[in-house]
Amino acid sequence: MDRQEAERLAKLLKAVADPARLRLLSIIHSAPEGEVCVCDLVEPLGLTQPTVSHHLKVLTDAGLLTRERRGTWAYYRSVPEGWSSLGALFG
Structure with missing residues (x-):
């Protein structure tokens, strides 16, 4: 594993x-709707909304979630590649 990959996985973990x-x-x-x-x-x-938003930002920055803004609300989805990266660590 090269340094760049190690840093990416460390951020994910x-x-x-x-x-x-x-x-x-x-x-x-x-979520049934995905x-x-x-x-x-x-x-x-x-938790408070600002705290939840902070945690969601960390997960989005790590590549585990995507965010789509609709009006005043943000909707989050899982990123399959992010789950694959986690699975590869333990597989």
Whole structure:
């Protein structure tokens, strides 16, 4: 593994090394519609909207989620390649 790949994987692992982020990934990945509005993530986590948004940004920056803005709300989807990268570490 070269340095660039090691840094990318370290960023990915750091992003998922938080219980709230793991819960967010689980909720979004298992959503029947394939996406979840940030407004629907606050209550299940019991965190404030700014805190949830921060965690979502970290996951998006790590390549695990994508974000689409619709009006005042942001909708998040899982990125299959991000899940593949995680799976490759443990497979």
